[in-house]
Amino acid sequence: MTCAEVEELLELYVIGALAPEEGRGVREHVAECPDCHALELQTRELVQVLGLGVEQVEPAFDLRARIRAAISTPAQALAAPQPTPTAAGPSRWRSLLDWLGPQPVRMGAAFAVVPLLLSAWLVFQVMELRTEVQTRDMALQTSWQTSQAAADIMGRALAHGGAMANVSGTERAPGAWGMLYYTPAEQEGVLVVRGLPELSEGHVYQCWLMNGEQRMNGGTFYRESDGRAMVVIKSPMPIERVDAVGVTEEPHGGSVEPRGERYMWGRISIV
Amino acid sequence: MHPRSEADEALVARVAQNDPDALDEVYGRYARSVYGLAYRILGEPAAAEDVVQDVFLKLWRQPGSYNAERGSLGSWLLGVGHNRAIDVLRRRRSHQEQGLPEAGEPELVQDGLVDMADAASVREASEAVRRALMRIPPVQLRVIEMAFFEGKTHFEISEELGEPLGTAKTRIRLGMRKLRALLEAEGIVTQLNDLR
Numbered sequence: 001m002t003c004a005e006v007e008e009l010l011e012l013y014v015i016g017a018l019a020p021e022e023g024r025g026v027r028e029h030v031a032e033c034p035d036c037h038a039l040e041l042q043t044r045e046l047v048q049v050l051g052l053g054v055e056q057v058e059p060a061f062d063l064r065a066r067i068r069a070a071i072s073t074p075a076q077a078l079a080a081p082q083p084t085p086t087a088a089g090p091s092r093w094r095s096l097l098d099w100l101g102p103q104p105v106r107m108g109a110a111f112a113v114v115p116l117l118l119s120a121w122l123v124f125q126v127m128e129l130r131t132e133v134q135t136r137d138m139a140l141q142t143s144w145q146t147s148q149a150a151a152d153i154m155g156r157a158l159a160h161g162g163a164m165a166n167v168s169g170t171e172r173a174p175g176a177w178g179m180l181y182y183t184p185a186e187q188e189g190v191l192v193v194r195g196l197p198e199l200s201e202g203h204v205y206q207c208w209l210m211n212g213e214q215r216m217n218g219g220t221f222y223r224e225s226d227g228r229a230m231v232v233i234k235s236p237m238p239i240e241r242v243d244a245v246g247v248t249e250e251p252h253g254g255s256v257e258p259r260g261e262r263y264m265w266g267r268i269s270i271v
Numbered sequence: 272m273h274p275r276s277e278a279d280e281a282l283v284a285r286v287a288q289n290d291p292d293a294l295d296e297v298y299g300r301y302a303r304s305v306y307g308l309a310y311r312i313l314g315e316p317a318a319a320e321d322v323v324q325d326v327f328l329k330l331w332r333q334p335g336s337y338n339a340e341r342g343s344l345g346s347w348l349l350g351v352g353h354n355r356a357i358d359v360l361r362r363r364r365s366h367q368e369q370g371l372p373e374a375g376e377p378e379l380v381q382d383g384l385v386d387m388a389d390a391a392s393v394r395e396a397s398e399a400v401r402r403a404l405m406r407i408p409p410v411q412l413r414v415i416e417m418a419f420f421e422g423k424t425h426f427e428i429s430e431e432l433g434e435p436l437g438t439a440k441t442r443i444r445l446g447m448r449k450l451r452a453l454l455e456a457e458g459i460v461t462q463l464n465d466l467r
Binding site: 008011012015016017018019043044045046047048049050051052053054055056057058059060063064066067068070071072217220251252253254255256 | 320327342418422
């Protein structure tokens with residue numbers, strides 16, 4: 001492939017639109033040609049900038065804590081367990097016992113090993129505890145940040161120019177009621193609810209913002225043990241343009257569009 | 272170099288020393304961008320969250336994969352996230368269509384990309400990119416989106432649009448070059464004049 005041919009295909013190569021054999025030709029040329037390699041890196045820059053054009057979206061609040069928990073788990077613990085030798089097991093143990101010497105010597109060795117094992121167990125317990133504490137710290141920190149954000153939004157909603165909307169339980173949750181706090185021109189709100197029933201395992205509540213036929217994800221959340229819940233909603237449009245807010249039951253992680261039963265619903269209107 | 276870029280480098284150095292707070296700070300800066308991109312590609316919150324987790328675990332386990340001299344941390348994280356999301360998308364289709372390449376690891380970009388550590392810069396750059404995309408002819412924008420967000424090859428694009436193969440290739444090329452010109456004018460990407 002010549003430099004001119006590569007230059008013609010570079011945009012397609014970098015964006016991933018070439019077939020494997022075409023891409024191979026470009027890759028081989030670029031690896032040998034410093035000028036085309038420099039051009040390739042610059043073109044990649046352009047492609048990565050495309051990702052910037054996408055709206056930023058707030059991920060689930062517990063994702064940060066999940067990542068924190070994952071990095072607290074040693075890589076070895078995540079590796080597949082090694083198969084335990086079985087056929088050769090007894091004879092190996094026998095050889096080890098023989099190597100330790102006569103029985104009284106073995107007992108002495110056993111007593112010496114017990115404190116070591118105990119120490120190892122204690123170290124393991126401390127590490128487990130530390131991981132748990134770190135995870136809880138993270139969750140608390142996230143919860144604190146969420147509370148701070150919610151307090152700011154609610155403060156603005158209660159000030160001049162702010163607004164609130166009643167949200168009522170449906171037949172699935174007759175005892176549920178709540179309030180959406182928001183500022184009409186802003187794209188954030190806080191939904192505070194009570195009386196939500198417990199969901200089956202593997203399910204979460206998900207909030208939806210409705211604009212005509214459009215259903216926009218407002219975020220997933222869990223209820224507290226007493227049925228209360230609070231979620232900071234990020235709307236892709238000013239909330240004054242949203243017609244209504246709803247809450248459905250969805251599988252863990254949430255859904256792209258509402259598929260589960262509706263638990264709450266409320267029209268966006270100034271109370 | 273921009274002082275916030277140094278802060279990014281310092282954060283990655285702390286990540287390399289197994290400092291979880293440093294990773295947490297990187298997450299605070301870039302998770303929304305990476306999640307937004309992954310969600311745009313995959314359309315499912317759970318799958319997009321998996322991509323975000325993969326991206327940040329990669330930085331934690333292989334901090335040396337990122338080379339600060341060749342690009343900003345934000346663009347690298349977006350690149351890893353894009354590749355992961357496209358891999359997931361292609362695996363979903365793999366039972367129907369064989370032979371698609373996996374996106375693999377992104378090549379690192381050179382200096383010149385906007386410093387994404389500055390939230391205002393990120394917003395400005397995002398708006399500039401969106402403005403530029405709106406000025407690209409719709410037929411060219413459509414094929415760029417099919418390649419970038421849907422992971423489709425020019426064969427698949429031409430087949431889906433019912434157009435000759437050469438047309439799809441030309442539209443991608445022209446659209447990308449138009450985008451480059453618009454973003455160069457905005458100062459978002461490096462000038463290429465000295466390379467051509």
